[in-house]
Amino acid sequence: MWLKKLVAVSMIITLVGMNGIAIAGIFAPSKSGRELSATQQASLAIPVITFSAQPQQVATGSFSSLTWSVEGTVDSCRGEGSWEGQKTAFGSQSTGRLAKEGIFTYALICKNAAGEAKQTVTVTVKTGAVSPPTTPTAPSSPGTPTVTYCNGASSCYGPREVAAHNSSGNCWGYNGNRVINISGFDAAFHRAKSGISSIEVGGVCGTNLANALGGSVGAEGQTRNHSNASKSNAERNMTSFFIGYYDAKKP
């Protein structure tokens, strides 16, 4: 009899012990794929952000163009302050029309497994303020006429500058006299609206968007002849991604 009791007690002890090990295993810190070894962590640096607002001072009713790039490994970027939400690791975005006077702060935060980096720029909006020119005009020699592009509006881009932004995540295009940051627009609006995972394709990035808007460029096997509002740059979801003006003559 005492032998039976001894066996039963030892079985209970064994079972309790095994459960304890299993529970400890469940709650132990996970060693998932995203965790880095000490050596990997030591070699991985926090991303380095370059971020600017152009112009930094504008008149009420005007807009400024925010441009940024991030060096190093980037897992994700987000905006805080006067712009919010997910951002690409390279891009440009308009502040949209700044109707009220004040100082507006735009923060960009990018992170990877080593940590977070943050850069902040401010745009001062003042009634009657005159925006400084974006590109200093070279002193003209007597008799040489000074050439202005985009009728003097800033920021002004030519075909070469737009064509340089021709890949997914770094995708610009122009429609009429406007340059649009397609990467930002794609992530913030177009994906959800169209169900197309990306319009950052050849025929869109670095080129004339009239083709895609008119339905002659395909993405994921689809084409779309867009609304007249979109074709004429009046679609409100597009306007906040205007980053400047386009002038075909600008070198």
Ligand code: HEM
């Ligand atoms: C690459 C080819 C593209 C395709 C296949 C495409 C396709 C689509 C589709 C399927 C919709 C949803 C229509 C609906 O059901 O309401 C849409 C909407 C929209 N897309 Fe695109 N798109 C393309 C490129 C672009 C580009 C480059 C822009 C902007 C510059 C743009 C701007 C818009 C806008 C503003 C809307 C909403 C209003 C409208 O229908 O015009 N799309 N697009």
